[in-house]
Amino acid sequence: MKLLQFSISIFLLLLLHSCAETQVDNNVRVLILGRVVDGDSNPIENATIHVYTEADGLGASRVLLAEGISGTFGDFKITSLFGSNSRFYIEVTNGFEYANYTYTTNTSEYRPEDLTFNLQNVVLNKLSRFTYNITRESVAGTTLDFRFRYTDPFCREFFIDGELDAAQSYCFEERLTGRILSDDLPDAINREFATAFNSTIIFTYKINDGIEQEEVINVNLEDYDFSFSY
Amino acid sequence: MTFRSVIKLVIALLVFQFTFSQNNDSIRKTNNTPIKRSFFYDDARQKSYSIEYSFQYPISHGNNFIGEAYDGKNGYSLRLKLFVYKQLFLGYNQSGSNFDVSNTALVGNYSSTRTYERFFYVGYELLPFSRVRLGLYTSFAEKITFINSVNTTSDNKDTGDMWVYGVYLDYEIIKNLSFFIDYSFREVNTNIMAPAELQSFFSGGNYNTINFGIRYAVGNESVLKAMRIVK
Numbered sequence: 369m370k371l372l373q374f375s376i377s378i379f380l381l382l383l384l385h386s387c388a389e390t391q392v393d394n395n396v397r398v399l400i401l402g403r404v405v406d407g408d409s410n411p412i413e414n415a416t417i418h419v420y421t422e423a424d425g426l427g428a429s430r431v432l433l434a435e436g437i438s439g440t441f442g443d444f445k446i447t448s449l450f451g452s453n454s455r456f457y458i459e460v461t462n463g464f465e466y467a468n469y470t471y472t473t474n475t476s477e478y479r480p481e482d483l484t485f486n487l488q489n490v491v492l493n494k495l496s497r498f499t500y501n502i503t504r505e506s507v508a509g510t511t512l513d514f515r516f517r518y519t520d521p522f523c524r525e526f527f528i529d530g531e532l533d534a535a536q537s538y539c540f541e542e543r544l545t546g547r548i549l550s551d552d553l554p555d556a557i558n559r560e561f562a563t564a565f566n567s568t569i570i571f572t573y574k575i576n577d578g579i580e581q582e583e584v585i586n587v588n589l590e591d592y593d594f595s596f597s598y
Numbered sequence: 599m600t601f602r603s604v605i606k607l608v609i610a611l612l613v614f615q616f617t618f619s620q621n622n623d624s625i626r627k628t629n630n631t632p633i634k635r636s637f638f639y640d641d642a643r644q645k646s647y648s649i650e651y652s653f654q655y656p657i658s659h660g661n662n663f664i665g666e667a668y669d670g671k672n673g674y675s676l677r678l679k680l681f682v683y684k685q686l687f688l689g690y691n692q693s694g695s696n697f698d699v700s701n702t703a704l705v706g707n708y709s710s711t712r713t714y715e716r717f718f719y720v721g722y723e724l725l726p727f728s729r730v731r732l733g734l735y736t737s738f739a740e741k742i743t744f745i746n747s748v749n750t751t752s753d754n755k756d757t758g759d760m761w762v763y764g765v766y767l768d769y770e771i772i773k774n775l776s777f778f779i780d781y782s783f784r785e786v787n788t789n790i791m792a793p794a795e796l797q798s799f800f801s802g803g804n805y806n807t808i809n810f811g812i813r814y815a816v817g818n819e820s821v822l823k824a825m826r827i828v829k
Contacts (some may be wrong), residue, residue: 392754
C-alpha cells in the first residue's frame with residue numbers, strides 16, 4: 369500500500385514538473401504591423417488582430433498579449449507584450465465571411481533585434497461555401513470517379529528565426545477532394561468545402577472507364593451550390 | 599547638467615540655507631531675550647521622527663505610456679521621517695498606486711497595473727504658522743516596479759527608477775498628531791525595451807500624486823542633537 373502511495377506521489381510530482389508555464393517577459397514591448405487586404409488587394413478596415421503566446425507543455429495556458437483592429441487603409445500597428453515561449457502567433461481575422469491568417473514562430477530562443485514583427489501585406493480571402501450534390505441516375509453498376517481541384521483560402525505561415533519555413537507553411541494552396549462513387553455509395557449529397565470567393569474550381573470526372581472530362585466552375589457566390597448527375 | 603540636476607541642486611541649496619543659517623536668525627527683544635525665528639526653526643516644535651500613512655491618488659499625464667494609457671485610481675503611502683538636524687529631515691517611503699489601463703492598443707493586453715514605489719527622500723520643514731508645517735522634499739535611491747495584470751500565474755513587470763519631488767502642508771490637531779496633504783511630481787525612467795519608434799514613449803513617464811494622510815510625530819530633539827553630535 370505504501371509502495372502504491374509512493375508511486376502515485378512520484379507520478380504526480382513528475383506530472384507537475386512537466387507542466388509548463390506560459391511566460392510573459394518583463395520590460396519588453398514589441399510592435400506588430402502590417403496591412404490587411406482582400407484577394408483583390410482592396411484594403412480591409414476593422415480586421416481584428418490578436419497576438420498570443422503559449423508554452424509547450426501540459427497545462428500551459430494561451431495568453432493574449434495584444435489586440436487591435438486595422439484602420440481605414442487596412443494598416444495596423446499594435447504594441448504588444450512579448451513571451452519567450454515555444455509558440456508566439458498573430459491571428460488576423462475579419463468575421464466568418466473571410467478566411468483568417470496566422471503567423472507563427474517559436475520565441476523561446478528568438479526575439480527580433482528591432483523588436484518588430486512586420487507582416488507586410490496580409491491577404492484575407494473572402495470565403496465561398498461550395499456545396500455539391502452528385503446523384504446517380506444511370507443503371508446500377510455505373511461508377512463515377514470525380515475530383516474537385518480548388519484553392520484553399522487559408523494562409524498559415526511558420527517562421528524560424530525570422531525566416532519563413534516553407535515546410536510548415538501553406539498559403540492558398542491547391543487542394544484536391546473527390547472519391548469514386550459506385551453501388552456501395554452511388555451519391556454524394558450536401559458535401560461542402562470552403563474556397564476563395566471569385567476563384568475557379570476544376571471539376572474532373574470519369575464515368576466507368578470512359579474518357580476523363582473537365583469542367584471549370586467560377587465560384588462567384590458566397591454560397592455556391594453545384595449539382596451533377598451521372 | 600540636466601534640468602533634473604538643476605532642480606535637485608536648487609532644493610539642496612535651499613535646504614542648506616534653511617538649516618545652517620539659523621544661528622543668525624535670532625531676533626532679540628528689547629530685554630535681550632533671544633527668540634528663535636519660528637518660520638525656519640522653532641525649538642519648541644522640534645520632533646525626532648514621525649510615521650505617516652496616507653491615501654494616495656495618482657494622476658497620470660504627459661505624452662508617454664503612463665500619461666496616454668493609464669488612468670490613476672488609488673494608492674497608499676507609508677513613510678518614516680527622521681529629523682536629522684533642526685527641521686532638516688531624511689525619510690523612507692514605501693507606496694503603491696493603482697492604475698486602470700485605458701488603451702491596451704498602446705501598451706499591450708493588460709487591464710490594470712499597480713506600482714510598488716520605494717525611495718529615500720530629503721527635505722526641510724518650514725513653520726509658517728502655529729500648528730502648521732510646510733515641507734519640501736526630493737528623493738534619492740528610487741525604485742519603481744509596475745506589476746501588470748496579465749492573465750498568467752506569474753506577474754508581468756516593468757521596472758525603473760523614479761525621481762520624486764514634492765511639497766506638503768501639515769496641520770497638528772493635537773500634540774504629535776496631525777493631518778497632512780501632500781503633492782508630488784514623479785518622473786519615471788523605465789528599463790523597458792521597445793522598438794526604436796516606441797522607445798521614447800516607453801523610456802519615461804510622469805504622474806503626480808496627491809496624498810491625504812495622518813502623521814504621528816515623536817520626540818522633541820533632532821536626531822543629531824539627541825545623539826549629542828550637535829548642541
